[in-house]
Amino acid sequence: MKTGLLRRVALDVTPLKTSRDYRFQFAASGISAFGAFIAYVTIPYQVFLITDDPLLVGLIGVFELVPLLFMAFVGGALADYLDRRLIVIGGEVAFTALCGVLLLNSLSDEPHLWLLYLVAALTAAVDGVQRPAMESLTPRLVKPAEIPAASSLNALRMQAAQLGGPGVAGILIASVDLTWVYAITMGTLAVSLVFLTLIRAVPPPPDADRPSLRSVVTGLRYARSRPELLGTYLVDINAMFFGMPQALYPFMAEKFGGPAVLGLLYAAPAVGSLAATISSGWTRYVHRHGLMVVLAAGGWGLAIIGFGVVDTLWLAVFFLALAGAADMISGLFRMIIWNQTIPDHLRGRLAGIEMLSYTTGPLLGQLRSGLSARWLGINGSIISGGVLCVLGTVALAALMPSFLRYDGREGRARKEAEDAAWAAKADSAS
Numbered sequence: 001m002k003t004g005l006l007r008r009v010a011l012d013v014t015p016l017k018t019s020r021d022y023r024f025q026f027a028a029s030g031i032s033a034f035g036a037f038i039a040y041v042t043i044p045y046q047v048f049l050i051t052d053d054p055l056l057v058g059l060i061g062v063f064e065l066v067p068l069l070f071m072a073f074v075g076g077a078l079a080d081y082l083d084r085r086l087i088v089i090g091g092e093v094a095f096t097a098l099c100g101v102l103l104l105n106s107l108s109d110e111p112h113l114w115l116l117y118l119v120a121a122l123t124a125a126v127d128g129v130q131r132p133a134m135e136s137l138t139p140r141l142v143k144p145a146e147i148p149a150a151s152s153l154n155a156l157r158m159q160a161a162q163l164g165g166p167g168v169a170g171i172l173i174a175s176v177d178l179t180w181v182y183a184i185t186m187g188t189l190a191v192s193l194v195f196l197t198l199i200r201a202v203p204p205p206p207d208a209d210r211p212s213l214r215s216v217v218t219g220l221r222y223a224r225s226r227p228e229l230l231g232t233y234l235v236d237i238n239a240m241f242f243g244m245p246q247a248l249y250p251f252m253a254e255k256f257g258g259p260a261v262l263g264l265l266y267a268a269p270a271v272g273s274l275a276a277t278i279s280s281g282w283t284r285y286v287h288r289h290g291l292m293v294v295l296a297a298g299g300w301g302l303a304i305i306g307f308g309v310v311d312t313l314w315l316a317v318f319f320l321a322l323a324g325a326a327d328m329i330s331g332l333f334r335m336i337i338w339n340q341t342i343p344d345h346l347r348g349r350l351a352g353i354e355m356l357s358y359t360t361g362p363l364l365g366q367l368r369s370g371l372s373a374r375w376l377g378i379n380g381s382i383i384s385g386g387v388l389c390v391l392g393t394v395a396l397a398a399l400m401p402s403f404l405r406y407d408g409r410e411g412r413a414r415k416e417a418e419d420a421a422w423a424a425k426a427d428s429a430s
Contacts, residue, residue: 011156011278012149015142021199022141022150028195029134030157032092035188037165038172039099041266042181043116045173045259046106048250050113054378058247058370061363063117064124068359071128076219076352077211079133080345084202088137091130092196096189098123103182132351139339139347140202144412151335152280155328159277163270170263205345219349228341229350231290231403232334233357235396239297239330240361243304243323243389245382247366248373255378256313268317269324276328289333290406294397296333299326301389308382331358340408343418 015022044057051057078087098119105115142150172181223229245252246266253262286292303323310316334354342350365385373381397404 011152012281012284013153015146015150015153018143018146019141022138024195024198025134025137025141026153026157028092028192028199029154030161031188031195032095032192033158033161034165034168035099035185035192036095037161037266038169038181038185038188039102041166041169041263042173042178042185043102043120044247045250045262046111046178047113047116050111050116054247054251054370054373055367056370057250058366058368060117060120061247061366063121065360065363067121067125068128068363069356071125072132072352072355072359073216073219073349074211074352075129075355076132076349077215078129079136079348079351080215081204081211081348082133083204084133084137084140084348085196085199086201087133088130089193089196091126091133092189092193094126095123095130096186096193098126099182099186099189103179103186106178106182128352128355131355132348135351135354136347137199137202139344144340144416147339148284148336151332151339152277152283154335155280155332156274156277159270159273159324159328163267163274166263166266166270168263170260170266173262174259216349219346219353222346223350223353226341227400227402228290228337228406231396231400231406232293232337233353234400235293235297235393235403236330236334236358237361238392238396239300239327239389240358241365241368242385242392243301244362244365245304245307245369245385246362247370248378248381251373251378252316256316261313264313264317265320268320269327271317272321272323272325273328275321276325277332280332283332283336286333287408288404288406289337289408290400290403292333293330293337294393294404296326296330297393298390299323300330301386301393303386304389305383305386308379308386334358336408337406340412341415343415 016026044060047057047060075087101115101119105111105119138150138154139147168184169181172184223233249265250262253259253265256265300323303319303326306319307316307323310319338350338354369381369385372384376384
């Protein structure tokens with residue numbers, strides 16, 4: 001009995017066994033994400049050191065959001081037309097160069113604040129081009145039946161990076177100069193590039209749409225026509241906009257113990273996410289994916305309220321870990337919906353739209369939390385955001401009953417039919 005239960009909840013690693021190219025993608029993306037999370041902690045901390053202003057720390061999110069709003073559509077269109085592997089490699093080269101700029105800026109006696117905002121904006125622009133290609137690689141590297149397992153593995157990879165990167169960043173920030181922090185980040189990007197070059201070419205779908213405004217509009221219309229896709233976007237944007245308090249972490253860290261605690265706060269959600277991912281085998285037996293996204297988003301909001309209420313470090317870490325677990329459950333089911341139901345010839349463009357859905361919320365949420373902290377205080381900003389997250393989730397669930405009823409088996413059958421119809425159309429055209 002116990003053995004059967006463990007098999008049902010244990011992480012499924014089948015894609016790592018069956019796909020050589022997925023193994024290389026898994027390693028490359030994990031190493032790159034590890035370095036990116038080091039920088040993700042270090043840049044806001046450097047802004048905090050220069051300004052000591054929560055609004056200016058939160059303003060980083062605005063500088064990242066503006067280029068992302070445009071480049072995610074560009075990246076999505078390119079991912080449906082070009083070799084997705086080459087786009088990913090080009091993005092990694094650009095990330096390495098931008099990290100070099102951060103390193104040089106840190107060598108200055110008075111680092112330039114404007115340069116930190118500029119690099120944040122350019123990094124977001126490159127991410128907007130690279131990430132749709134990276135995410136749309138997965139359905140091409142694994143079998144359709146392996147997508148739930150691959151989604152869990154991708155989540156594990158990201159959460160391991162989110163756990164390790166901020167933790168290492170906190171230790172490095174407390175013990176060495178920021179120049180060394182950026183140098184280590186560059187090293188991780190270089191290793192990632194090696195693995196990416198080992199992945200074989202991933203040619204675009206047959207008769208692929210050329211990148212154009214029309215092709216972008218086609219993707220937007222498709223997303224709008226699918227209530228289950230709209231549900232994943234809106235529920236997550238609501239949860240992250242109101243319930244993302246990361247801009248306030250440096251100030252909470254000062255309250256709980258200083259720079260060494262900062263890395264712990266950033267890493268705490270990854271602890272819960274990792275626990276949820278390792279025990280994610282049960283997700284392949286659940287078909288009401290929309291319902292699970294809604295329940296998990298509500299759980300995130302409740303945990304954020306708890307984080308804002310407590311006044312001891314270990315309880316703060318506990319509630320952040322609980323929030324991370326809820327967020328990961330939501331993310332797993334959102335990834336399953338996206339990868340199992342969207343036809344391949346639209347996968348890149350929809351990945352760009354997905355990227356906007358899960359990045360605009362956190363980026364604007366940082367600004368919201370920093371701005372409201374000026375009037376409500378640090379804890380008041382966090383608590384009010386959690387409350388609004390829960391209320392917004394309930395309202396969206398009431399407005400989208402078809403999302404709550406969505407059955408993943410029907411979505412997968414639709415994708416198979418749409419892929420077959422597209423292939424037949426391409427054959428007849430040739």
